[in-house]
Amino acid sequence: xxxxxxxxxxxxxxxxxxxxxxxxxxxxxxxxxxxxxxxxxxxxxxxxxxxxxxxxxxxxxxxxxxxxxxxxxxxxxxxxxxxxxxxxxxxxxxxxxxxxxxxxxxxxxxxxxxxxxxxxxxxxxxxxxxxxxxxxxxxxxxxxxxxxxxxxxxxxxxxxxxxxxxxxxxxxxxxxxxxxxxxxxxxxxxxxxxxxxxxxxxxxxxxxxxxxxxxxxxxxxxxxxxxxxxxxxxxxxxxxxxxxxxxxxxxxxxxxxxxxx
Numbered sequence: 001x002x003x004x005x006x007x008x009x010x011x012x013x014x015x016x017x018x019x020x021x022x023x024x025x026x027x028x029x030x031x032x033x034x035x036x037x038x039x040x041x042x043x044x045x046x047x048x049x050x051x052x053x054x055x056x057x058x059x060x061x062x063x064x065x066x067x068x069x070x071x072x073x074x075x076x077x078x079x080x081x082x083x084x085x086x087x088x089x090x091x092x093x094x095x096x097x098x099x100x101x102x103x104x105x106x107x108x109x110x111x112x113x114x115x116x117x118x119x120x121x122x123x124x125x126x127x128x129x130x131x132x133x134x135x136x137x138x139x140x141x142x143x144x145x146x147x148x149x150x151x152x153x154x155x156x157x158x159x160x161x162x163x164x165x166x167x168x169x170x171x172x173x174x175x176x177x178x179x180x181x182x183x184x185x186x187x188x189x190x191x192x193x194x195x196x197x198x199x200x201x202x203x204x205x206x207x208x209x210x211x212x213x214x215x216x217x218x219x220x221x222x223x224x225x226x227x228x229x230x231x232x233x234x235x236x237x238x239x240x241x242x243x244x245x246x247x248x249x250x251x252x253x254x255x256x257x258x259x260x261x
Contacts, residue, residue, distance in 0.1 A: 004241030006031035010087035011078055011126070013065060013119075016043035018191040019141060020091045022228035024048075026236040027089075028056030033082040037061045037074065057082070065092055066114035068121040075125060084133070085126045087239045090119045090140040090163075094193055097200050100154030108155070115159045120166060127174060136179035137239045140167050144187050147250070147258050152204070153197075164250065171248035180247035182238050187254025188216060189226045222255030 010027050014020035016038030028034045028051040036051075038044035041062040051058035059081050061074055078085060095111045123138055130136025144150065145157040146164050164183050171181040188194060198216070202209045217225060231253045237243055238251065252258060 001242065003030050003236065003239075005087075005236075005239065007033070008086040008239075009033045009035070009078065009083045010089060010239070011035045011037060011074075011085045011122075012089040012091065013037050013122075014091040014093060015047050015060075016040045017047065018193060019186065019189065019228050019231055020089070021047045022232035023089055023091065023141075023235050024058065025051060025054075025056075026229070026232035027087065027239065028054070028058055030236055030240070031056075032087065032239075033057040035059050035061055035078040035082065035085075037063050037065075039064050065118040065122075066110075068113075068118055071122055071125050074122075084129045086130065086133075086135060087137040088123060088126050088139070089235065089239075090123065090138070092119065092141075094143070094153075095155040095159070097152045097197065098154050099152060100149075100158065103155065111155050111159055112162075116162050116166075119163060123170070127170075127179065130179045131174060131177040134178040136174075136177075137243075138167070138170070138174075138179065138181040139184060139235055139238050140182070141184050141186065141235070144185050144252075144254060144258055146183070147185060147252070147260055152201070168248050175247055178244070180238075180244065182247060183250045184231070184235055184238065185250055185252045185254065185258075186231055187226060187252065187257040188220060189228055189231050189253070191228060194225070220255045220257050224255065226253060226255055 010032045012024045015024045015036035024034045036048045045060040048058040048060040092115045142160040146161045149157040202212045
């Protein structure tokens with residue numbers, strides 16, 4: 001299927017690896033010009049270089065997402081190299097594992113600025129152009145915790161849920177302008193973040209990492225952990241011209257893990 005994305009420009013956050021890196025590759029394979037953004041300069045540039053080596057078009061932008069003052073500069077770099085952003089992939093790093101209670105206000109504030117305010121500010125910066133051109137995609141990657149809160153991920157459960165309410169709200173505001181806004185929810189996808197969380201859970205519970213992984217996999221109806229590429233393929237479809245009538249939705253990529261309807 002031709003996704004109708006040839007020549008579009010995407011800005012992918014957290015593209016230094018994991019889900020963001022996989023999304024950048026998937027979009028580039030569809031002919032999208034991809035601006036890869038991330039805090040780690042070497043890893044972000046490596047993603048862009050790998051895309052270029054495969055025949056795609058990519059650039060790297062080193063940026064700490066919590067620094068919203070840099071947003072105009074970032075967009076200037078993207079537009080100067082490619083074109084205005086047609087596809088925005090909001091993909092932020094996860095906060096430290098914590099309980100939902102007993103955390104310092106400064107920690108909540110810091111993570112809110114990095115995970116929520118940065119996403120909203122960047123989206124607000126690109127939406128006027130999308131609406132004027134009558135085409136755009138805003139896709140926000142969250143966590144399965146927005147549907148079924150995950151133990152010891154209190155910050156993530158709360159802050160990512162904020163993005164769900166925000167995305168649904170703006171989806172109704174921008175739909176008539178040909179711009180869609182959707183949430184994508186990963187289940188257990190094989191990334192460095194998942195490995196870290198498995199290790200932390202093993203320490204808390206006095207079990208081996210293998211035991212934690214085995215128990216988690218047993219709860220997945222598909223019987224396995226997903227790959228970043230499988231997740232990225234869903235995101236690429238939502239970004240496509242073929243998905244023009246999908247907006248305000250939450251799309252799960254979880255192998256059937258979440259039991260709620």
